[in-house]
Amino acid sequence: MSEATQAEGLNPELKKHTFEAEVAQLLHLVTHSLYSNADIFVRELVSNASDACDKLRFEATNDDSLYEDDGELKIRIAVDEDAKTITFTDNGIGMNETDAIENLGTIAKSGTKAFLDKLSESQKQDGQLIGQFGVGFYSGFIVADTISVESRKAGEPADKGVRWVSDGTGSFTVEPITKDTRGTAITLHLKEEYSEGEDNYLDRSKIKRLVNKYSDHISLPIQMRKEIWQEDVVDDENDDTPTGGEMVLTDEWETINKASALWTRSSSEIDDDEYVDFYKNITYDMDAPLTWTHNRVEGRVQYTQLLYIPKKAPMDLYTREQQHGLKLYVKRVFIMDDAEQLLPMYLRFVKGVIDSADLPLNVSRELLQESRDVKSIRDGNARRILTLLASLANSEDSDKQEKFAQFYAEFGDVIKEGLGEDAGNKERIAKLLRYATSTQDGLETSFEDYKARMKEGQKAIYYLTADNLAAAKNSPQLELFKKKGIEVILMTSRVDEWAMNFLTSFDETPLQNIAKGAVDLGDLQDEAEKAEAEKAEETLKPVVDKLKTALGERAKDVKVSTRLVDSPACLVVGEGELSPQMIQMLQQMGQDVPASKPTLEVNPDHPLIKKLESSEQFDDLAQVIFDQALLADGGQLEDPAAYLKRVNELLMR
Numbered sequence: 001m002s003e004a005t006q007a008e009g010l011n012p013e014l015k016k017h018t019f020e021a022e023v024a025q026l027l028h029l030v031t032h033s034l035y036s037n038a039d040i041f042v043r044e045l046v047s048n049a050s051d052a053c054d055k056l057r058f059e060a061t062n063d064d065s066l067y068e069d070d071g072e073l074k075i076r077i078a079v080d081e082d083a084k085t086i087t088f089t090d091n092g093i094g095m096n097e098t099d100a101i102e103n104l105g106t107i108a109k110s111g112t113k114a115f116l117d118k119l120s121e122s123q124k125q126d127g128q129l130i131g132q133f134g135v136g137f138y139s140g141f142i143v144a145d146t147i148s149v150e151s152r153k154a155g156e157p158a159d160k161g162v163r164w165v166s167d168g169t170g171s172f173t174v175e176p177i178t179k180d181t182r183g184t185a186i187t188l189h190l191k192e193e194y195s196e197g198e199d200n201y202l203d204r205s206k207i208k209r210l211v212n213k214y215s216d217h218i219s220l221p222i223q224m225r226k227e228i229w230q231e232d233v234v235d236d237e238n239d240d241t242p243t244g245g246e247m248v249l250t251d252e253w254e255t256i257n258k259a260s261a262l263w264t265r266s267s268s269e270i271d272d273d274e275y276v277d278f279y280k281n282i283t284y285d286m287d288a289p290l291t292w293t294h295n296r297v298e299g300r301v302q303y304t305q306l307l308y309i310p311k312k313a314p315m316d317l318y319t320r321e322q323q324h325g326l327k328l329y330v331k332r333v334f335i336m337d338d339a340e341q342l343l344p345m346y347l348r349f350v351k352g353v354i355d356s357a358d359l360p361l362n363v364s365r366e367l368l369q370e371s372r373d374v375k376s377i378r379d380g381n382a383r384r385i386l387t388l389l390a391s392l393a394n395s396e397d398s399d400k401q402e403k404f405a406q407f408y409a410e411f412g413d414v415i416k417e418g419l420g421e422d423a424g425n426k427e428r429i430a431k432l433l434r435y436a437t438s439t440q441d442g443l444e445t446s447f448e449d450y451k452a453r454m455k456e457g458q459k460a461i462y463y464l465t466a467d468n469l470a471a472a473k474n475s476p477q478l479e480l481f482k483k484k485g486i487e488v489i490l491m492t493s494r495v496d497e498w499a500m501n502f503l504t505s506f507d508e509t510p511l512q513n514i515a516k517g518a519v520d521l522g523d524l525q526d527e528a529e530k531a532e533a534e535k536a537e538e539t540l541k542p543v544v545d546k547l548k549t550a551l552g553e554r555a556k557d558v559k560v561s562t563r564l565v566d567s568p569a570c571l572v573v574g575e576g577e578l579s580p581q582m583i584q585m586l587q588q589m590g591q592d593v594p595a596s597k598p599t600l601e602v603n604p605d606h607p608l609i610k611k612l613e614s615s616e617q618f619d620d621l622a623q624v625i626f627d628q629a630l631l632a633d634g635g636q637l638e639d640p641a642a643y644l645k646r647v648n649e650l651l652m653r
């Protein structure tokens with residue numbers, strides 16, 4: 001702490017102190033780098049005043065007399081245009097001389113000191129960066145050339161008050177004063193440039209706006225003197241033309257914030273209407289939310305989460321520029337909107353508020369990205385939302401089931417992205433997924449339901465991806481499964497194939513895409529069938545070889561199929577390879593995907609394949625069979641005109 005010296009020629013009790021070296025450095029940075037963020041002083045001083053009230057409330061739990069018959073904690077902001085000052089007054093815990101010297105002359109937090117030391121010269125010019133750590137009280141010096149603090153500590157006599165004054169350069173003075181009221185009044189003597197023109201902080205409406213923007217949810221009343229509209233009084237009896245009135249300041253104080261942070265209240269005291277109103281307030285959604293969850297989370301980081309799931313997906317859910325994330329508060333002080341670090345991408349539709357006392361007040365987006373505390377909040381939020389969804393999905397209550405169905409119709413595809421993004425929650429996400437199947441049309445079969453219906457001896461969950469339900473149901477790949485009465489999950493959304501790359505099993509049962517790799521029905525295939533397949537492979541070998549030559553570069557290979565019943569042929573890609581549709585989709589999205597060729601599988605029992613062997617138009621027929629297999633798979637022909645020409649020629653024979 002600084003050495004006190006007697007200031008010459010002034011109050012004999014006035015003592016001059018020099019700032020701790022780091023404070024002087026910080027003050028220099030604050031005034032030189034933060035001028036473009038000048039507004040923050042309002043937030044910082046209101047937040048300090050609110051903290052001081054919180055501290056008093058806490059101390060008073062053991063000693064009621066600290067309230068000194070003034071238990072109504074509040075913050076007042078007064079503007080004096082003549083003196084060019086703005087004063088923040090609170091009736092919180094207050095400070096005595098020792099406190100003032102200690103708290104306003106040093107930097108208490110070791111982290112801030114370390115941060116300061118690490119900054120390079122150019123970084124010190126960077127307002128964003130400087131704003132990251134708690135500039136707190138010192139932010140007042142961005143706009144003020146002198147700050148005077150008058151304070152008296154709760155429970156101490158009136159003559160133990162203190163006046164602390166500084167111009168924010170190298171030193172400050174303290175002197176004893178008599179102050180009847182408990183608490184602190186901080187007066188900023190505004191610099192010329194902040195008391196006129198665009199940046200005029202003497203403008204009451206500007207201060208009100210800033211309080212509403214940053215501190216609306218401070219749970220104490222923040223008051224300003226009430227202004228009323230005074231009509232111009234017309235004296236001239238002969239002339240009653242209105243000449244316009246003016247705003248007049250009254251002696252009455254009015255509360256300018258809502259003074260209640262919904263999320264800080266216990267959920268048992270909040271009714272549904274309040275939750276819905278608050279949601280509408282923060283989202284501008286006209287509709288009520290589908291559901292919400294409100295919790296105090298204790299653990300490594302303590303925070304309150306109030307998370308909402310909207311009823312409808314926004315138009316821009318899939319555009320990259322979509323604003324998402326939660327509102328972040330630190331100790332009820334608004335920090336930022338759309339804090340995207342607080343939620344994983346696949347939960348970008350969730351709205352709400354996070355309030356943590358463990359994050360620094362001046363936390364920036366960059367800092368959020370690196371913070372372990374933020375990661376732990378993000379993980380907590382993801383788990384909480386997935387649990388909420390699971391409780392809807394598994395509920396016996398038809399209302400909740402209906403809500404889940406509504407949710408799934410709007411956001412089902414987005415949460416599938418989580419399979420790739422959030423490996424830790426893959427199982428939880430997989431449990432929420434619902435599909436149509438070859439035996440059930442509605443989007444309602446879960447992997448769990450499917451497993452419960454699996455045939456005896458079935459070792460895998462079979463699924464098929466296609467562009468739409470009709471294409472999936474008519475897919476040649478499905479024929480053998482239909483014949484054997486094996487249910488297959490039909491996935492028809494664009495993200496399915498991509499998402500399923502990340503999910504290879506569910507609850508220890510492997511998941512198998514029936515259009516990829518060899519069909520392995522395991523115990524569901526009997527010995528006789530296997531023997532027959534081997535025989536067919538042998539007899540058809542000359543045709544298969546000839547097909548390979550005819551198709552050339554188009555097919556990777558040609559094989560005798562065991563999965564076809566009614567169709568002559570189908571296309572198959574290798575295990576782990578991308579389907580032709582997926583390749584096409586990625587290419588449309590501008591991604592550089594290496595082309596990979598499918599294998600043509602032919603049905604040895606189909607008349608068309610049988611006819612091939614002796615056909616004079618072998619080559620044309622081979623191309624047509626390949627093209628049709630591609631069409632049946634939902635693919636697009638490279639040369640539709642050539643295909644039609646071939647088909648027409650064959651028809652005319």
Ligand SMILES: Nc1ncnc2c1ncn2[C@@H]1O[C@H](COP(=O)(O)OP(=O)(O)OP(=O)(O)O)[C@@H](O)[C@H]1O
Binds near residue numbers: 044051095103137184
């Ligand atoms: N209105 C006030 N009443 C009582 N004490 C105050 C008041 N304003 C500031 N102080 C004291 O001064 C200290 C320094 O304030 P400052 O805003 O610089 O840091 P902080 O509030 O501790 O940190 P941060 O602002 O980053 O949360 C506070 O910790 C508090 O002890």
